[in-house]
Amino acid sequence: MISFYKLEQIIKIWMESIKTDREVWSKTVGGGKENGYVQTYELSPPKEVRTSDDNTRLVHIYTITDSTIKNAKEFRICLDSIDNPVLVITNTALSWNDDGDNISKSFCDGHIDKLKNMLINADKTLEDYLKEHSKFDMNEDHSISITEVIFKEPERIEIKFVANNRIFNRNNKLYVGFDATDEDGREWNYVFKVTEKRIPFRNGYSSTLGTYPIPQPFYEYVYTAEFHGYFRPTEEEILNATFRWVVSDEVIKTANKEARYT
Numbered sequence: 438m439i440s441f442y443k444l445e446q447i448i449k450i451w452m453e454s455i456k457t458d459r460e461v462w463s464k465t466v467g468g469g470k471e472n473g474y475v476q477t478y479e480l481s482p483p484k485e486v487r488t489s490d491d492n493t494r495l496v497h498i499y500t501i502t503d504s505t506i507k508n509a510k511e512f513r514i515c516l517d518s519i520d521n522p523v524l525v526i527t528n529t530a531l532s533w534n535d536d537g538d539n540i541s542k543s544f545c546d547g548h549i550d551k552l553k554n555m556l557i558n559a560d561k562t563l564e565d566y567l568k569e570h571s572k573f574d575m576n577e578d579h580s581i582s583i584t585e586v587i588f589k590e591p592e593r594i595e596i597k598f599v600a601n602n603r604i605f606n607r608n609n610k611l612y613v614g615f616d617a618t619d620e621d622g623r624e625w626n627y628v629f630k631v632t633e634k635r636i637p638f639r640n641g642y643s644s645t646l647g648t649y650p651i652p653q654p655f656y657e658y659v660y661t662a663e664f665h666g667y668f669r670p671t672e673e674e675i676l677n678a679t680f681r682w683v684v685s686d687e688v689i690k691t692a693n694k695e696a697r698y699t
Contacts (some may be wrong), residue, residue: 440622573681628692
């Protein structure tokens with residue numbers, strides 16, 4: 438059966454694809470239910486511009502389980518309220534409520550059909566999305582070579598690496614990182630914020646000036662970056678990771694938000 442975190446990713450991709458120009462996607466605080474757990478997501482204008490005439494469109498993932506989300510027995514995708522399960526996912530099937538019209542007051546039949554198809558083809562949905570919304574620069578000419586990892590107190594991690602030339606100043610902040618999936622199927626994006634850039638020089642010799650040494654830059658650039666987030670990667674994850682330049686504004690925005698909690 439699909440994992441909760443993969444299901445959540447697809448729900449977000451779907452909601453982002455059908456939202457209006459006034460709506461933004463947000464996730465509310467989840468809560469326990471007598472036989473499981475409910476997580477709610479919404480589409481609505483931002484609070485600062487929301488009016489009394491604006492409707493909030495709600496989607497709930499109702500997880501039926503006798504222990505943890507990892508051991509889910511059933512997922513119910515409920516639209517509008519948790520009493521309206523439109524799609525139900527179990528180990529053996531994906532079923533839906535197609536009994537008549539007006540299954541949902543907020544989402545039309547076309548939107549529901551789209552979600553249904555995205556869930557049936559879950560792996561392709563995620564693969565296609567990542568092709569259009571890359572988190573990392575995957576160009577091998579822009580690869581990163583880690584030269585040193587330093588674990589500091591309290592709970593700080595610093596890396597030094599060699600990579601291609603990138604402008605680095607207050608208007609061009611740089612981030613590198615990698616992603617990993619834990620045993621529960623949750624994907625983590627680990628981000629490191631560049632704090633220093635060095636351009637090494639060597640002494641060369643000019644044929645026109647005889648033997649006088651002329652400083653010349655190496656064709657490599659040395660960077661220092663510090664972990665930027667809340668949940669730290671383990672030493673094993675770092676040593677086995679392939680670091681890349683982060684190009685996703687969403688990944689950077691999330692890292693900036695989480696880093697404020699440290």
